[in-house]
Amino acid sequence: MMALPAKIEGVIIMMMEKHKMAKIRKTLVAYMFMAPALLILAAFLFYPIIYSLPLAFFDYSIIGETTYVGWKNFSKAINDDLFWIAVKNSVLFVLVVPPIQILSMLLAMLVNRKIRGINFFRALYYIPVVTSMIAVSIIWGWIFDPDGVINTFLLENHIIKQPIYFLADKRLALFSLMFITLWQGLGYYMMIYLSGLQSVPLDLEESAMIDGANKFWTIVKIKVPLLKPFIWFSTLVSVLSAVSVFDVVFVLTEGGPDNGTLVTSYYSYAKAFVDFNFGYSAAIGLLVSIVTTVLSALVFAYGKKGGMGYYYD
Amino acid sequence: MAKKEEWVITMTKNQITAGSMNTDYLPERKRLRRKKKIRKFSYTLLTYIALILIALVCAGPFFWIFITSFKSSQNIYDMSIFIKNPTLDNYIGVFNYMSLPRYILNTVIITVGGIVLDVLLAALCAYPLACMDFYGKKFIFGALISTMILPNAAGLVVNYLTIKNLGLLDKYFGVILPSAVTVFSIILMRQAYLNIPNDLVDAAKIDGASELKTWYKIMVPQIKPAVSTIVIFDFIGRWNTFLWPIIVLQNPQKYPLAAALKYLGGQFNYKFGYIAAGTVISIIPVIIIFLAFQKYFVNTVAGAIKA
Numbered sequence: 315m316m317a318l319p320a321k322i323e324g325v326i327i328m329m330m331e332k333h334k335m336a337k338i339r340k341t342l343v344a345y346m347f348m349a350p351a352l353l354i355l356a357a358f359l360f361y362p363i364i365y366s367l368p369l370a371f372f373d374y375s376i377i378g379e380t381t382y383v384g385w386k387n388f389s390k391a392i393n394d395d396l397f398w399i400a401v402k403n404s405v406l407f408v409l410v411v412p413p414i415q416i417l418s419m420l421l422a423m424l425v426n427r428k429i430r431g432i433n434f435f436r437a438l439y440y441i442p443v444v445t446s447m448i449a450v451s452i453i454w455g456w457i458f459d460p461d462g463v464i465n466t467f468l469l470e471n472h473i474i475k476q477p478i479y480f481l482a483d484k485r486l487a488l489f490s491l492m493f494i495t496l497w498q499g500l501g502y503y504m505m506i507y508l509s510g511l512q513s514v515p516l517d518l519e520e521s522a523m524i525d526g527a528n529k530f531w532t533i534v535k536i537k538v539p540l541l542k543p544f545i546w547f548s549t550l551v552s553v554l555s556a557v558s559v560f561d562v563v564f565v566l567t568e569g570g571p572d573n574g575t576l577v578t579s580y581y582s583y584a585k586a587f588v589d590f591n592f593g594y595s596a597a598i599g600l601l602v603s604i605v606t607t608v609l610s611a612l613v614f615a616y617g618k619k620g621g622m623g624y625y626y627d
Numbered sequence: 628m629a630k631k632e633e634w635v636i637t638m639t640k641n642q643i644t645a646g647s648m649n650t651d652y653l654p655e656r657k658r659l660r661r662k663k664k665i666r667k668f669s670y671t672l673l674t675y676i677a678l679i680l681i682a683l684v685c686a687g688p689f690f691w692i693f694i695t696s697f698k699s700s701q702n703i704y705d706m707s708i709f710i711k712n713p714t715l716d717n718y719i720g721v722f723n724y725m726s727l728p729r730y731i732l733n734t735v736i737i738t739v740g741g742i743v744l745d746v747l748l749a750a751l752c753a754y755p756l757a758c759m760d761f762y763g764k765k766f767i768f769g770a771l772i773s774t775m776i777l778p779n780a781a782g783l784v785v786n787y788l789t790i791k792n793l794g795l796l797d798k799y800f801g802v803i804l805p806s807a808v809t810v811f812s813i814i815l816m817r818q819a820y821l822n823i824p825n826d827l828v829d830a831a832k833i834d835g836a837s838e839l840k841t842w843y844k845i846m847v848p849q850i851k852p853a854v855s856t857i858v859i860f861d862f863i864g865r866w867n868t869f870l871w872p873i874i875v876l877q878n879p880q881k882y883p884l885a886a887a888l889k890y891l892g893g894q895f896n897y898k899f900g901y902i903a904a905g906t907v908i909s910i911i912p913v914i915i916i917f918l919a920f921q922k923y924f925v926n927t928v929a930g931a932i933k934a
Contacts, residue, residue, distance in 0.1 A: 341762045343838045344755035348767070351752035351808040358805035360770070362785035363777050369785065424677060435678045437921055438686045444917045445689070446867030448885040449906045452892055453688045456899070463691070501685065564870065565889055586784045587874060596781035603778030610776075 370597040387597035397598065399573050400581040403488055404602075407556045407577060410492040415549055418500050419541070422507030423533065436508075440501040447498075451565035454494045455481065481567060484574035491562050491575055499555075503548050510544035511537070550613045557606055578602045689910065696903040717904035725891055725901060726880070727908065733799070734883035737872065738865040740803045745861055746854055749812035754842050756813070757820030758828060771810050787874055797877045805871070812857045819853035820846060859920045863913050884909045 345352075373383045391397045425436050442450065457463045458480035465477040480490040538545070560579040563569060569576040569584065578598065586595035697713040721727050755761060756768055786805050795801030823846065831841045869885040876882060879890050888905055917924065 337760065337762065340759055344759045344761035344764075347755045347838075347842070348752045351748040351813065352767070354748065354804065354808050355771075355774075355810070357789060358786055359774055359779070359810070361789070362782040363774065363779050365785050366779065366781035369781055421681065424674065424681075427674065429671060429674065432678075433921070435682055437918055438682045440921075440924075441686055441689065441914060441917070444863050444867075444913050445910055446869065446885045446913070448867075448869050448888050449910050452888060452902060452906050453692050455892075456692075457688060497685070561870070582781075583783065586781075586787075592781075592784050592788070595784055599780035599784075600778075603780040607776075607778050 366596055366600060369593060370600045372593045374592040374596075383593065387594050388601070390594060391598055391601060396573065396576065396581065397578075400576045400578045403575060404557050404559070404577045404579075406488060407492060407495075407559050408553055410495055410556055411549060411552045414496050414499050414503060414552055415545065417496070418503035418548075419507045419538075419545070421500060421504045422511055423537065425504065426508055426511045436504075439504055442498045443501045445498075447561040448565055450494065450498055451562060454497075455566055458490055482571055484572045487567055487571060487574045491559075491566065494562055494566075495556070495559065499552065503552065506548045507541060507544055510541050546613070550610055553613075554606055554610060557609075558602070692903050693907055696900065696907045698900065717900035718908075720898070721901045721904045721908070725887075725905065727905060729880060730882060730884045730887040731908075733881055733887075734866060734885075736799050737802050737868070737883050738862060740799065741806060741865045742858055742861045744803065744807040745809055745812050746857055748808035749816045749857065750847065750850065750854070751842075752808065753813045753816035753820055754846060757817045758823075758846070759838075771813060774810050783871075783874065790875055796875060797881070798875075799881070801875045802872050806865075809861075812861070815853050815857060816850060819850040823849045855920070856923050859916060859923055862916055866913055 370387055371382060371384060372380055373386075374380045421439065425432055425439070459465070460477040460479055460482070464480070465474075468474045469477060479486065481487050558579045559577055560583065563575050563577055563580045564583070567575040569580050579602070582595045582598040582602070585591045585598060694710060696717050697710055697715070699712060699714050699716060756764065790796060790801045790805070793801070795804065827845055827849070828841065831845045836844065866883075867885055868883065869889060872881075872883050872886045873889075876886075879887070882890060884905075888902065888909060891905065892902055
């Protein structure tokens with residue numbers, strides 16, 4: 315009587331051991347599958363994320379010696395006028411977010427109809443999104459040129475007397491870049507809102523229409539609240555990409571004229587690859603990404619509490 | 628547009644008054660149906676007008692540069708969309724003087740190399756994450772997800788230093804390597820593996836196939852849709868890339884098309900027509916791929932948000 319449970323116990327232990335061995339073997343196989351990808355990710359994704367922090371505390375340049383400088387890079391940034399100009403311009407760039415969101419939402423409502431050729435129009439609106447920033451910038455550089463399409467048109471029709479220096483005027487350049495960003499981003503956010511509109515229950519809208527609500531109030535009272543999670547998501551994406559705008563600045567103005575379009579990400583880039591001051595560049599990058607991470611965490615937390623997933627339950 | 632709207636509205640009103648005059652003769656239902664029909668028609672008409680106007684804003688600049696690339700160099704700033712004497716001079720010029728074939732070849736090497744590596748490595752890496760039970764699975768998956776939130780403050784700088792230390796500066800491989808596998812692709816592949824019915828895998832195991840053989844013979848054919856999605860996304864991303872190649876490659880002759888256009892734009896600014904032709908050549912493959920695989924794009928973007 316006593317022997318039987320012990321025997322069973324033994325079998326169970328044996329089976330467990332066998333299972334454990336099998337799992338160990340499986341683990342080995344699994345890591346062999348993952349090894350190449352994990353190695354690359356470790357070197358070029360995890361390592362930079364971790365190493366960004368210590369790098370900011372060093373005076374790292376290609377030529378001289380690398381020395382630990384403590385908080386010097388950070389105090390340098392605080393006292394650097396150019397850094398604050400860059401911060402101001404990056405914050406100013408967020409002004410592009412409300413128009414981009416409102417316009418792309420309206421656009422999504424416009425193309426959310428089953429009429430002939432609608433897919434063709436949707437595709438046309440999305441083309442700027444898939445085109446390289448270089449091509450986009452070359453085209454808009456010419457359109458905005460003092461001799462370009464817009465100025466020629468305005469001058470020939472005597473609307474203006476002097477050509478407008480869209481990209482060469484310090485006060486205008488940042489807004490011109492914002493316009494290009496708006497133009498390029500419209501299609502992307504339109505697709506997000508479109509997928510939102512198509513996953514929203516339609517009966518509400520219909521009943522509102524039957525109740526005699528006009529088009530405008532149907533949008534404000536019914537569609538916008540239903541789109542709330544999508545508004546959160548795409549506003550967050552668009553704020554983050556506005557704060558860290560880089561491509562359009564890099565290609566068209568390189569921070570000029572007279573630092574009129576100097577933004578933080580471009581300043582950090584220039585410190586590294588123009589001045590080869592890697593430590594300072596990392597410190598600027600770190601300061602900016604602390605702000606953006608906190609910002610996105612806040613928006614995400616608030617969105618989760620109030621908005622996200624309230625009809626996905 | 629406002630005028631058009633007014634016109635439509637007055638027209639609709641006239642129709643209504645005309646209808647109400649005949650109320651005695653026309654049944655009420657017919658009158659209402661007609662009113663509804665006209666309203667629907669004018670609404671559709673307005674929608675199309677709006678759609679076309681927006682299309683002009685979004686795609687007009689591309690259309691303009693396309694036309695411009697066929698213009699002779701004298702009338703380049705001319706806005707007219709009609710060309711008096713269309714010419715291929717700019718295309719011939721860009722091939723002869725700007726070594727465009729070389730740049731296209733560079734782009735193809737970087738794009739194709741990157742896509743092949745990404746698809747292969749992501750397919751390998753995602754397989755255990757989806758189908759195997761092993762030690763550290765949760766940790767690995769969590770680490771991958773966390774990279775989407777954690778800031779990469781000095782990513783460019785650190786990767787530049789790594790590539791430099793590996794002696795890969797000025798080499799195509801140095802351009803490809805850092806993005807040879809992306810977290811996005813791994814997660815997409817994992818999702819594809821998870822959707823494969825379990826019976827298929829079990830059947831293979833009973834047959835005594837090794838893990839590698841199971842993966843290659845059973846799993847890989849099942850994840851083809853995910854592979855095409857990744858190929859399309861990778862193609863557009865890698866074809867358009869310019870910043871990292873400019874940082875890694877020191878010899879501008881090795882630049883891919885997008886980077887070369889920036890470089891040449893500075894050098895050949897007076898040759899407006901050439902740059903226009905080069906820009907058109909750089910855009911066309913991406914637009915073709917996008918138009919051909921639109922559906923994949925929209926579905927993936929929509930799916931990613933819901934996740």
